[in-house]
Amino acid sequence: MAIYKVRPQAESYGHEIGILLIDCRTPFIPGDVGNASSYGYPVLYRTVPDVTLDRLIEQGDLSLTEKVIETARALEASGVRAIASDCGYMMHFQEQVAAAVSIPVMLSSLQQLPFMASLLGPRQAIGIICANRRRLTDALLEKAHPNGHIALHVAGLENCPNFRAPVLDETDTLDSDAIEAEVVKTAEALCEEHPQIGAILLECSNLPPYAHAVQATTGRPVFDFLTMIDHVRAACRRRIYVGGY
Incomplete structure (x- = not known):
């Protein structure tokens, strides 16, 4: 039997991909990044405070960088294997977030x-x-x-x-x-x-x-977004091949 340790900042376990959500109110239908049924594996969502569509897309507000980093670090502490987001314009923060955590980051x-x-x-x-x-x-x-x-x-x-x-x-x-x-x-x-x-x-x-x-x-x-997230997830969780030859 394997030995397991508590993650101090984890509320639940087994999530493969962490997803940073911008602070918006849009219906997330199946197939949308924000809909958990879009994935064949567990994902964990965290909303980044104050990162709204207006401040991100219209204003390109880079003063939000620390809040994005803080939320990404919380996802990492929860045990996810990689971090994505739900907006392509989060590319603004890609370099800074990747430097702040130790797992793969794909914000855009x-x-x-x-x-x-x-x-x-x-x-x-x-x-x-x-x-x-x-x-x-x-x-x-x-x-x-x-x-x-x-x-x-x-x-x-x-x-x-x-x-x-x-x-x-x-x-x-x-x-x-x-x-x-x-x-x-x-x-x-x-x-x-x-x-x-x-x-x-x-x-x-x-x-x-x-x-x-x-x-x-x-x-x-x-x-x-899903082709990217699925690709990185596959690299972070390789399958074991078994069977006859």
């Missing part, structure tokens, strides 16, 4: 850009669908994909009313079919304008529920 789906680029030929491009195009600045993309050698083409959903209302304006009702139609239309238009796009990245943590529809419509590989 944008961190997949270098890997995606490595899969594509030099004449191909990556299409990015994000929550707010104006706030997905070149500086933020550079943090995720420094010295990128492949073209990035970005489309935002901030002017799509069915997406904007529940996600950016935090109304209390979400119509997933209507949002799916907006996301698919945006992806179609992006690929028609830039046919060299070889893969698509969904930046926003609310978008994985629509990844299948985007893939079916565009025929491109689609990456999102």
